[in-house]
Amino acid sequence: MSERIAAPIPQASIQPKSLHLKRRHLEEAVFVALMRLCMLSAAAALSMILAVILWRGIGALSIEMLLQPPRGSFYLGGGGGIANAITGSVLLASGATVASFCLATPLALYLHVYARRSRTAIWVRLTLDVLWGIPSIVYGAFGFTVMVFLGLRASLLAGMITLTLVVLPILGRTLDEVLSMAPRQLLETGFALGAMRLEIARLLLRQTLPGLFTALLLAFGRGIGDAASVLFTAGYTDNMPGGLLSPVASLPLAVFFQLSAPFPAVQERAYASALVLTIIILVISLAAHLSMHRLGRYVVR
Amino acid sequence: MTREDSLTLLTRPGAARATATLLQRRLLDITASVVMRIIRWLVTLLFVLIAITLLVRSLPIFQRVGALELLRSHEWHPMAGEFGLAPFIAGSIAVTTVAMAIAVIPAILCGIYMAEYTSTRTRAWLKPLIDLLVGIPSVIYGLWGVLFVVPLIRGWIGPAVDGTLGQMLPFFCQTNPSGYGVLAAGFVLALMTFPLIVAVTEEVMRSVPQQMRETLLALGATRWEATKCIVRHAALPGVLAAVALGFSRAFGETLAVMMVVGNVPRMPTSIFDAAYPLPALIANNYSEMMSVPLYDSALMTAALILLVVVFCFNTCARLVIHRLSRREGWL
Numbered sequence: 001m002s003e004r005i006a007a008p009i010p011q012a013s014i015q016p017k018s019l020h021l022k023r024r025h026l027e028e029a030v031f032v033a034l035m036r037l038c039m040l041s042a043a044a045a046l047s048m049i050l051a052v053i054l055w056r057g058i059g060a061l062s063i064e065m066l067l068q069p070p071r072g073s074f075y076l077g078g079g080g081g082i083a084n085a086i087t088g089s090v091l092l093a094s095g096a097t098v099a100s101f102c103l104a105t106p107l108a109l110y111l112h113v114y115a116r117r118s119r120t121a122i123w124v125r126l127t128l129d130v131l132w133g134i135p136s137i138v139y140g141a142f143g144f145t146v147m148v149f150l151g152l153r154a155s156l157l158a159g160m161i162t163l164t165l166v167v168l169p170i171l172g173r174t175l176d177e178v179l180s181m182a183p184r185q186l187l188e189t190g191f192a193l194g195a196m197r198l199e200i201a202r203l204l205l206r207q208t209l210p211g212l213f214t215a216l217l218l219a220f221g222r223g224i225g226d227a228a229s230v231l232f233t234a235g236y237t238d239n240m241p242g243g244l245l246s247p248v249a250s251l252p253l254a255v256f257f258q259l260s261a262p263f264p265a266v267q268e269r270a271y272a273s274a275l276v277l278t279i280i281i282l283v284i285s286l287a288a289h290l291s292m293h294r295l296g297r298y299v300v301r
Numbered sequence: 302m303t304r305e306d307s308l309t310l311l312t313r314p315g316a317a318r319a320t321a322t323l324l325q326r327r328l329l330d331i332t333a334s335v336v337m338r339i340i341r342w343l344v345t346l347l348f349v350l351i352a353i354t355l356l357v358r359s360l361p362i363f364q365r366v367g368a369l370e371l372l373r374s375h376e377w378h379p380m381a382g383e384f385g386l387a388p389f390i391a392g393s394i395a396v397t398t399v400a401m402a403i404a405v406i407p408a409i410l411c412g413i414y415m416a417e418y419t420s421t422r423t424r425a426w427l428k429p430l431i432d433l434l435v436g437i438p439s440v441i442y443g444l445w446g447v448l449f450v451v452p453l454i455r456g457w458i459g460p461a462v463d464g465t466l467g468q469m470l471p472f473f474c475q476t477n478p479s480g481y482g483v484l485a486a487g488f489v490l491a492l493m494t495f496p497l498i499v500a501v502t503e504e505v506m507r508s509v510p511q512q513m514r515e516t517l518l519a520l521g522a523t524r525w526e527a528t529k530c531i532v533r534h535a536a537l538p539g540v541l542a543a544v545a546l547g548f549s550r551a552f553g554e555t556l557a558v559m560m561v562v563g564n565v566p567r568m569p570t571s572i573f574d575a576a577y578p579l580p581a582l583i584a585n586n587y588s589e590m591m592s593v594p595l596y597d598s599a600l601m602t603a604a605l606i607l608l609v610v611v612f613c614f615n616t617c618a619r620l621v622i623h624r625l626s627r628r629e630g631w632l
Contacts (some may be wrong), residue, residue: 013494024523024526025523027525027526028523028524028525028526029521031410031525032414032418033526034409034410035411035413035418036414037413037416038407038408038410038414039411039414039427040496041407042407042430042431042434042499043430043486045492045495046430046433046434048445048449049437049441049442049445049492050443052448052449053444054446056448066503077522094553102469102572103343103344104338106333106336106337106340107337107340107344107632109337110334110337110340110341111339114334114337120341122346122623124341124344124345125584125620125623126616126620127344127345127348128344129613129615129619130348130615130616130619131347131348131628132611133546133549133550133553133611133612133613133614133615133619134348134351134553134608134615135551135553135554135555135580135607137346137553137555137580137584137607138351138355138553138603138604138607138608138611139581140583140584140603141355141583141587141600141601142351142354142355142604144587145355145358145601148355166340167345169344171401172344176579188339189478196327196329196330196497197330197334198326198330198333198334199326199330200330202334207505210376211585218436220436221436222436225359225436225437225439225440225441226438226439226581227438227440227555228439228555228556228584231584231587232587252438252439252440252556253440255440255441256443256556256560257442259447259560269442271448274440274441274444277438277441278437278441281436281437281438281441282433285429285433285436291427297480299624
């Protein structure tokens with residue numbers, strides 16, 4: 001319909017394509033092709049990473065690997081697995097996620113309900129952004145210093161605290177983004193009806209529950225993959241996690257240490273551990289993606 | 302009983318509850334606000350606390366050696382008490398620069414593509430892909446570097462570049478046949494910073510008002526010409542900020558770099574040389590740092606340098622982005 005109306009006009013009013021116009025269209029085509037190429041190579045790189053990890057890791061992966069802690073001669077190619085690292089990582093990441101959730105939720109709600117569009121809100125956002133950018137090795141060094149100052153040893157607790165510092169800005173900023181997607185009218189209606197700010201905050205929380213859940217999952221994924229911060233603070237051990245004050249192993253460090261062993265059989269295990277880590281991350285990302293869509297069905301828009 | 306009384310009686314349970322809870326509600330509200338304020342101050346002070354801690358811990362070596370000397374000296378012999386951080390700083394800069402040289406142009410193009418050329422439908426597919434690339438742990442990138450990039454450089458890129466460019470420029474000589482070196486680390490880092498630059502570029506491009514696009518198109522510009530104009534006149538600071546953010550991410554990356562960079566404390570002279578960036582220095586030596594005098598102080602200085610560099614880049618970039626996205630108006 002619209003084509004029928006629009007088509008004759010340019011042909012009637014404009015002369016056949018000039019050389020200049022052709023060159024302009026060529027430039028457009030070249031750059032679009034270039035951009036598509038870049039997108040494609042990024043996708044190719046991602047699939048290549050996954051393919052390399054899968055291809056090298058699948059051979060060494062076994063049930064024993066998943067369910068048992070390392071035995072005595074593990075680093076010489078003996079029996080055992082990485083159950084210690086898997087549980088350690090899950091413990092570290094969940095502790096850190098819970099702790100940073102307890103801090104980040106009030107903070108994000110504060111930004112949206114209490115400090116709405118004030119100078120403070122901007123500064124807090126800027127601080128969170130800057131904190132997000134600090135390398136996790138710096139958090140690790142800081143955590144280590146504090147740990148030594150307090151007389152603690154490398155332990156699950158110290159690792160959790162340091163990891164909390166790493167995850168907090170990520171979670172805080174993500175929650176902030178999630179909350180900013182809630183309709184403004186909701187807040188205004190609430191205030192107009194005479195609700196307290198805290199009640200509005202509760203309303204906002206319920207409203208943004210799916211986004212909250214997604215943010216939690218993403219933070220957990222970030223926590224489980226972070227190695228540099230727990231390197232000093234959580235230590236490494238071949239035993240299963242024993243308690244808050246004893247050192248724990250973590251998956252990224254397991255990959256790292258197994259890879260630096262001189263025996264090919266142990267290096268194979270590093271590939272398998274990396275595969276386990278990658279699968280965990282992929283599952284978390286997928287769950288986060290799905291939860292955003294599935295849980296979001298009942299939200300007022 | 303009058304009508305008034307019965308009314309009061311009827312409404313009283315509710316009314317009584319309302320007055321009681323109004324106080325309670327106020328109290329709860331105020332308590333919550335105090336708690337939130339405390340958390341806000343904690344988070345705001347966290348950075349200051351980290352900076353002060355690192356500064357205090359690195360003071361002993363400043364007093365002994367002097368800050369400038371520490372940054373300039375090339376000698377790294379912790380056992381002899383010589384702590385020159387210059388090779389490590391050079392290593393960090395080399396690795397990051399190579400990464401930026403590889404990543405920046407494709408990433409910006411991708412960001413522009415995501416913002417200007419994709420439909421909502423395509424974007425719904427592409428966005429999770431980019432997010433996934435962000436979410437992959439650095440140790441996986443490092444392992445991929447060891448398994449794929451290093452053999453590639455050892456077997457193919459190294460000899461090829463050495464044969465052509467290496468004859469003319471010492472910068473491209475294959476000085477190190479193992480493949481572990483600046484180029485490998487740069488390659489891995491490029492892939493790690495890529496999604497960040499894409500995401501920020503896209504965000505910045507999207508914040509440009511739609512009217513500008515429409516005006517340009519109405520004046521007869523092709524889509525690419527409109528994009529060029531938007532980048533040049535509206536989004537350029539934001540794109541630079543994206544690059545700065547990528548730089549600071551690459552500068553502080555630890556494990557992935559450490560696995561492929563070779564870890565030799567020497568000034569890199571060629572892109573195939575092994576280097577030893579600052580984060581790798583900290584991560585590799587933490588276990589022995591308590592046993593040698595001043596060693597811990599030197600490592601904390603390295604952490605402090607990282608913090609300062611990253612802080613400067615990050616703050617500038619974030620200020621630019623905040624200003625561009627205009628959501629907050631005046632900053």
